[in-house]
Amino acid sequence: xxxxxxxxxxxxxxxxxxxxxxxxxxxxxxxxxxxxxxxxxxxxxxxxxxxxxxxxxxxxxxxxxxxxxxxxxxxxxxxxxxxxxxxxxxxxxxxxxxxxxxxxxxxxxxxxxxxxxxxxxxxxxxxxxxxxxxxxxxxxxxxxxxxxxxxxxxxxxxxxxxxxxxxxxxxxxxxxxxxxxxxxxxxxxxxxxxxxxxxxxxxxxxxxxx
Amino acid sequence: xxxxxxxxxxxxxxxxxxxxxxxxxxxxxxxxxxxxxxxxxxxxxxxxxxxxxxxxxxxxxxxxxxxxxxxxxxxxxxxxxxxxxxxxxxxxxxxxxxxxxxxxxxxxxxxxxxxxxxxxxxxxxxxxxxxxxxxxxxxxxxxxxxxxxxxxxxxxxxxxxxxxxxxxxxxxxxxxxxxxxxxxxxxxxxxxxxxxxxxxxxxxxxxxxxxxxxxxxxxxxxxxxxxxxxxxxxxxxxxxxxxxxxxxxxxxxxxxxxxxxxxxxxxxxxxxxxxxxxxxxxxxxxxxxxxxxxxxxxxxxxxxxxxxxxxxxxxxxxxxxxxxxxxxxxxxxxxxxxxxxxxxxxxxxxxxxxxxxxxxxxxxxxxxxxxxxxxxxxxxxxxxxxxxxxxxxxxxxxxxxxxxxxxxxxxxxxxxxxxxxxxxxxxxxxxxxxxxxxxxxxxxxxxxxxxxxxxxxxxxxxxxxx
Numbered sequence: 115x116x117x118x119x120x121x122x123x124x125x126x127x128x129x130x131x132x133x134x135x136x137x138x139x140x141x142x143x144x145x146x147x148x149x150x151x152x153x154x155x156x157x158x159x160x161x162x163x164x165x166x167x168x169x170x171x172x173x174x175x176x177x178x179x180x181x182x183x184x185x186x187x188x189x190x191x192x193x194x195x196x197x198x199x200x201x202x203x204x205x206x207x208x209x210x211x212x213x214x215x216x217x218x219x220x221x222x223x224x225x226x227x228x229x230x231x232x233x234x235x236x237x238x239x240x241x242x243x244x245x246x247x248x249x250x251x252x253x254x255x256x257x258x259x260x261x262x263x264x265x266x267x268x269x270x271x272x273x274x275x276x277x278x279x280x281x282x283x284x285x286x287x288x289x290x291x292x293x294x295x296x297x298x299x300x301x302x303x304x305x306x307x308x309x310x311x312x313x314x315x316x317x318x319x320x321x322x323x324x
Numbered sequence: 325x326x327x328x329x330x331x332x333x334x335x336x337x338x339x340x341x342x343x344x345x346x347x348x349x350x351x352x353x354x355x356x357x358x359x360x361x362x363x364x365x366x367x368x369x370x371x372x373x374x375x376x377x378x379x380x381x382x383x384x385x386x387x388x389x390x391x392x393x394x395x396x397x398x399x400x401x402x403x404x405x406x407x408x409x410x411x412x413x414x415x416x417x418x419x420x421x422x423x424x425x426x427x428x429x430x431x432x433x434x435x436x437x438x439x440x441x442x443x444x445x446x447x448x449x450x451x452x453x454x455x456x457x458x459x460x461x462x463x464x465x466x467x468x469x470x471x472x473x474x475x476x477x478x479x480x481x482x483x484x485x486x487x488x489x490x491x492x493x494x495x496x497x498x499x500x501x502x503x504x505x506x507x508x509x510x511x512x513x514x515x516x517x518x519x520x521x522x523x524x525x526x527x528x529x530x531x532x533x534x535x536x537x538x539x540x541x542x543x544x545x546x547x548x549x550x551x552x553x554x555x556x557x558x559x560x561x562x563x564x565x566x567x568x569x570x571x572x573x574x575x576x577x578x579x580x581x582x583x584x585x586x587x588x589x590x591x592x593x594x595x596x597x598x599x600x601x602x603x604x605x606x607x608x609x610x611x612x613x614x615x616x617x618x619x620x621x622x623x624x625x626x627x628x629x630x631x632x633x634x635x636x637x638x639x640x641x642x643x644x645x646x647x648x649x650x651x652x653x654x655x656x657x658x659x660x661x662x663x664x665x666x667x668x669x670x671x672x673x674x675x676x677x678x679x680x681x682x683x684x685x686x687x688x689x690x691x692x693x694x695x696x697x698x699x700x701x702x703x704x705x706x707x708x709x710x711x712x713x714x715x716x717x718x719x720x721x722x723x724x725x726x727x728x729x730x731x732x733x734x735x736x737x738x739x740x741x742x743x744x745x746x747x748x749x750x751x752x753x754x755x756x757x758x759x760x761x762x763x764x765x766x767x768x769x770x771x772x773x774x775x776x777x778x779x780x781x782x783x784x785x786x787x788x789x790x
Contacts, residue, residue: 283579
């Protein structure tokens with residue numbers, strides 16, 4: 115008998131009399147729709163990330179990158195769909211920036227040598243201060259937001275949902291997903307939270323009001 | 325053959341605990357760490373008004389899945405395969421290790437990077453790979469501390485909880501070749517040293533090995549929650565990814581994650597959300613993906629009516645952090661990669677109760693119930709402990725005593741005779757018992773024996789009327 119058949123047979127024998135409860139879903143499947151931007155920004159700040167809320171994304175992004183220093187930033191395919199046209203214009207006015215595109219794919223070492231990465235996101239969660247990337251336009255493959263030490267993520271206000279169940283409903287499991295809540299961190303030493311381990315040590319979030 | 329759970333001790337829990345409580349440094353470290361996380365978890369949980377509803381849902385989803393585990397595993401296998409992944413089945417640790425070693429060898433590589441995973445600790449995968457000439461590098465900070473210190477994990481979430489910052493600094497200086505000579509003991513500096521140490525290894529890694537927190541049958545999605553980004557490095561950068569996952573980690577639907585993505589982070593690291601979660605379905609972004617489904621004793625646990633609820637466990641470690649016994653004895657005393665209250669019910673069920681250590685684990689508890697209260701999937705740990713105590717083989721003296729008591733209590737006339745005899749001899753009963761009975765009276769008084777039994781008194785006085 116193969117291991118597969120053996121395990122399945124053991125399960126069938128073992129689970130025969132086990133209880134089969136109805137699943138009660140009395141928990142909240144929708145959070146409050148009020149103050150989504152305020153709640154989201156407050157909770158991202160709790161993770162010690164920097165958050166800007168603006169109607170003028172281009173200027174804010176340009177200023178953030180200038181403050182960060184360096185000039186070689188990874189810009190995933192489809193990025194132009196993320197900020198609005200005026201924002202794009204403001205950004206391209208930054209003569210100093212060199213956009214690293216992932217086509218052909220950048221190697222892990224290229225990414226390690228970049229000064230940072232700029233992306234959009236698929237959905238954001240107010241209650242937990244989480245952004246979710248799904249490798250869609252303006253987000254790129256997962257390594258792009260992992261290896262560079264600086265990640266600037268643009269969130270459109272309309273992408274923010276209140277709660278985890280609303281985010282799950284909006285996401286497509288067929289795509290590789292990365293949930294990001296603050297910069298990389300560890301609590302492994304005495305349960306003391308320290309920001310900045312292997313992932314980007316600096317996370318900057320720009321929320322665009324529409 | 326008993327199930328192997330990767331730990332060295334065979335001495336029973338009380339002996340291990342007696343040694344541990346004499347280690348003042350260990351007690352200080354544990355008290356500080358568990359105290360911190362207890363307070364934080366309480367705050368994180370209190371923030372959700374529907375916590376108890378989420379908990380009920382989590383419990384029911386897991387119970388429903390366990391009842392239909394065969395169907396959901398088959399569905400999972402189909403979904404992963406349909407999305408380009410390969411699924412392997414392993415009955416026990418040896419079979420799983422053989423499969424993983426074979427897969428690594430097929431890539432021609434001799435190094436793998438690892439995401440923290442309880443199940444690969446359970447099967448001692450690192451040691452098995454080493455015997456095959458493959459070096460496995462732990463990348464989670466706490467696992468790295470344990471690996472570099474040639475130590476054993478003592479906590480599910482934070483395996484190096486028994487070490488404080490000064491001890492960690494010393495381990496790094498001793499065993500991390502590229503550690504800066506002026507390394508201080510601030511957690512920030514230590515984390516930075518680990519970042520530099522592992523960076524190069526991540527960038528050149530060709531094979532990654534992980535576990536998973538959840539697997540979704542409906543979509544074939546695997547889910548890994550983490551904090552540092554080492555998980556993302558191991559899951560994303562290598563060309564080949566091998567995930568070893570216990571069969572009980574499956575949940576039926578994508579939607580079910582809306583429950584567990586709320587329950588797990590708040591219970592484990594006491595955060596609204598952990599910094600990073602990766603979800604992927606099958607082979608993605610050109611990667612070669614293998615899933616190894618592991619039994620290793622889980623189907624025996626499933627067969628136990630009372631004990632099977634231990635399979636609901638999502639490995640959050642909240643029960644360890646609230647346990648007064650764990651806080652004092654530490655994780656090593658449990659002699660298993662699964663310590664604390666959940667370990668006390670999981671280890672004897674997975675491994676059987678053939679050794680003095682495994683028979684002693686159900687007693688490693690005061691039955692105070694704090695573990696049950698914090699468990700996000702409502703595992704009634706005290707009830708399972710009591711059930712296991714009844715199942716464990718007891719000492720000859722205890723069995724003889726119980727048999728004698730049973731014989732006496734079985735007939736009222738026998739009981740009455742025994743009580744009258746005891747009353748007559750009451751002034752000869754010592755305050756402390758001799759022989760093996762002394763263990764009992766070291767910490768308790770022998771109950772006073774009355775001059776006559778209640779029944780005799782009632783008969784004599786008609787209930788005090790005479």
